[in-house]
Amino acid sequence: MGADVVKTVFLVLTLFCTVAPVIQAEEVFLDEQFTSLERWEPFYFPKIEIHSSYSAITLDGLPCLSVTSSNSASAILFKERFNVYSFPNIAWRWKVSNVFQKGDSSRKDGDDYPVRLYVMFEYDPERASFGKKLKYEIANLFYGKYPPHSSLNYIWANKKQSAPFIPNPYSSLAMMIPVDSGQEQVGVWVEHRADIVRDYRAAFGEDPPSIASIAVMGDADNTGESAQAYIDYIRIYKEQEKESQLDIDGKQKKI
Numbered sequence: 001m002g003a004d005v006v007k008t009v010f011l012v013l014t015l016f017c018t019v020a021p022v023i024q025a026e027e028v029f030l031d032e033q034f035t036s037l038e039r040w041e042p043f044y045f046p047k048i049e050i051h052s053s054y055s056a057i058t059l060d061g062l063p064c065l066s067v068t069s070s071n072s073a074s075a076i077l078f079k080e081r082f083n084v085y086s087f088p089n090i091a092w093r094w095k096v097s098n099v100f101q102k103g104d105s106s107r108k109d110g111d112d113y114p115v116r117l118y119v120m121f122e123y124d125p126e127r128a129s130f131g132k133k134l135k136y137e138i139a140n141l142f143y144g145k146y147p148p149h150s151s152l153n154y155i156w157a158n159k160k161q162s163a164p165f166i167p168n169p170y171s172s173l174a175m176m177i178p179v180d181s182g183q184e185q186v187g188v189w190v191e192h193r194a195d196i197v198r199d200y201r202a203a204f205g206e207d208p209p210s211i212a213s214i215a216v217m218g219d220a221d222n223t224g225e226s227a228q229a230y231i232d233y234i235r236i237y238k239e240q241e242k243e244s245q246l247d248i249d250g251k252q253k254k255i
Helices: 007-015 131-144 196-204
Strands: 028-032 038-045 053-059 062-070 073-078 091-097 112-122 150-157 165-169 169-179 190-195 211-219 226-237 245-248 251-254
Touching: 028 073, 053 211, 062 112, 062 211, 091 112, 112 226, 150 196, 169 190, 169 196, 190 196
Parallel strands: 150 169
Antiparallel strands: 028 226, 038 073, 053 062, 062 226, 073 211, 091 190, 091 226, 112 150, 112 211, 165 169, 245 251
């Protein structure tokens, strides 16, 4: 992809141009086990002709999402939005076949990852400064929708990272969090839990907008390399659970 195209901004803008309800639940917003992709929709970037592929499969006896990237880039978007203050916690389990030799988080031509999990935030005019409101109102006149505010991007980085947050080389609106990096755990299921609100405050130095949604991306168009990734589940929920477990097909998975 050329430097004139910002992946993250275009992805988030497209997501919020699609009207979707804000879903509330008593304790859990999302408990996605990937038995199907009915609640997801594909997203394709302009000028990128080769798309990553996504499918619901069974692996190790469990349903999961398969993400295949080969000199390609595209994403799948979750169709519903949620309030991050009501449901601040996200948990998931993933694994990758390999990392990219040419991958480099600091460079546009190295901004590829075998798997990325986006949390994307909607612009909130009630919390914006006068200058930002003016900027967004002008954009709204052109696009018929407010541009996105910002995003967190949990990544499997290609190289070991010392910084907890990495500004995306394409956009200051996106902060990347390398929850895994390098080859040490390639081929192994790795589980993660994160506090979305806490991570946002640490990354951006302010409270996040309240409304968000998520996307998954397999991204290999800059490096031209290939990778296979899998996501076992994604869970977005209200409270941290000390010993919560899900029983899926007879197997226990701690989150």
